[in-house]
Amino acid sequence: MENTASHSTAASPNLERRIKRQAWAPEHQLFATCAPGLEPLAAAELTSLGFRQVESLAGGAACAHRLDGLYGANLWLRCAGRVLLRLKDFRVHTWEDLPRQAAAIPWEVWLKPGAPLKVLVSLRASNLKHTGRIAEEVLAGASTRLAGLGLAPPTAALPQASDPAMVMVRGHERRASISLDSSGAHLHRRGYRLDPGQAPLREDLAAALLLLCGYGGNEPLLDPMCGSGTLAIEAGLLARRLPPGLGRAFAFQDWPCHRPATWDFLVRTAQKQALAAPPQPIYARDLAAKALHSARANAQRAGLEGSLILEQADFFEAAPPPCPPGLMVINPPFGKRLGSVRQARAFAQDLGRKLKSDYAGWRVGVVLYRPEWEELLRLRPLARLVAPHGGLTVTMLCGQV
Ligand SMILES: C[S@@+](CC[C@H](N)C(=O)[O-])C[C@H]1O[C@@H](n2cnc3c(N)ncnc32)[C@H](O)[C@@H]1O
Structure with a gap:
């Protein structure tokens, strides 16, 4: 896939360097969520899109790819709900691990300064307790990081905010992970169904x-x-052969590291081969x-x-x-x-x-x-x-x- 310059022309050279190093150079762990029962189909979709080492797991399918793959997954997946990008996966010994690990994430690459942020927490047999406090700690970690760089920290999203940036924290036994939602509105919202009729199928x-x-x-x-x-x-x-995501916007388009030219290239290629x-x-x-x-x-x-x-x-x-x-x-x-x-x-x-x-x-x-x-x-x-x-x-x- 094409590699083109970031849109953030106003970004400092320092930020540009971080965007390259943290966002565009490495492979990321991606997770396409889906309704329970659809996991094998979501995994098969990822495989047929060319992703390798795809794993069907409870609630979705996992794979690893560079950021252009995340764009492609959002554009093309038909039975997925969201595409999540794993920011951190770590062992939790004490409470202090959480804000420390959260503050080590290069949020400046992923979050628009001052943007409302929603932190969702799910725990399964985790040594972490108190979902509210976990969400606060992650928000505090992101704020510490951004404030240290002279950038406006995120604000806690109000409950009625429509499609704020969303971070998912999962705690399982002695491990925790922090992931960022790249989709925004659920992927089933293609944008074409304004007239739902009677008992529509999602x-x-x-x-x-x-x-x-x-x-x-x-x-x-x-x-x-x-x-x-x-x-x-x-x-x-x-x-x-039309991608379901052609007519809608995605959360990743608001990220400081977003490359509109890369996205436009994917969309144009999809349109040409339809x-x-x-x-x-x-x-x-x-x-x-x-x-x-x-x-x-x-x-x-x-x-x-x-x-x-x-x-x-x-x-x-x-x-x-x-x-x-x-x-x-x-x-x-x-x-x-x-x-x-x-x-x-x-x-x-x-x-x-x-x-x-x-x-x-x-x-x-x-x-x-x-x-x-x-x-x-x-x-x-x-x-x-x-x-x-x-x-x-x-x-x-x-x-x-
Ligand atoms: C549950 S809805 C289908 C919803 C659709 N899958 C969607 O996503 O919008 C069932 C439809 O069957 C239609 N229907 C009921 N009896 C029918 C019949 N005998 N022949 C044709 N259509 C019929 C109804 O008018 C209704 O639109």
Whole structure:
């Protein structure tokens, strides 16, 4: 990846030197967080982006790379939540270790002077206690460091602050780590879904269902109950090789060490290699005209105007689309949030019947709010994962009709 000069033209030569040495020269430990259950998919995504020694861990996937890799991960990851950069990992003997280690971090490279900072602490069987005090110590360490360099210290972010710089402290047994969030708003916030419609599927989970089903854009896709279009839009981005992060801002763009030219190069390269159209058709259908209206508006915002075939149709009445069998993805209108359990069960049963009668040869990826409904669909299971979604636990199933 390209290496270009920092944007901080006003930065002192000293700071420039530190930026090179601390931020751009070394490899960093990166951790892509994701919803529990999606870890193998997040790890597979990192691997296919070219990261090496990727490790799937609880809550995400780890790898090491220079800073341009962190930019690329933010731009390209489809089912991750955030990309964290490990600033320090140390043994904790006494309380004094925490402020000392925190003050040794070159914060001047990572934090805009005077910026609001939120410190989140999680402890597991840790010899550190008192999350509030830990957060204060880390903030104090950063302040000491910056004040020593004549820079404005960070301020504690107010609870209502939107997307402040965020530091995560993790304590486990006798070790602690301090990481910096590079993403800002959660990565599922691609920026295209201003119109959420009814019971939408979160964008990272929609991408996860597609990846679980092995979708790469080279087969027809149908979402027969598309709602606001999330699954079809994520499929469109995948099929056209468009990165999900193209239309949004990231926390790293505020870092003193940020190199806009490096970022622009990544974005331009991504745009150049994108396909002008999906190789195979992507159908998004729904019963409700209102749903199609929001799907169309969301698709336009995602840059997919003309890439999706939007049709108003009742799944139980309409014929399959005029294409060979491919992948069908469904986030059906059932579950605790929509209708009664009895209605939902009957709906799942009808769905299974319709699939058997009209969709032989199709693979189906479906979001199930109750695992026992799987048998009503009568699919031959190929893959599944269980993930939290909107306060519920959902099963994502991929099966063959
Ligand atoms: C849970 S929503 C889908 C949400 C969508 N995945 C999203 O992220 O916005 C279910 C959708 O199924 C549609 N629907 C319900 N019954 C249908 C039917 N028989 N044929 C087609 N669409 C139907 C509803 O109008 C609704 O938009």
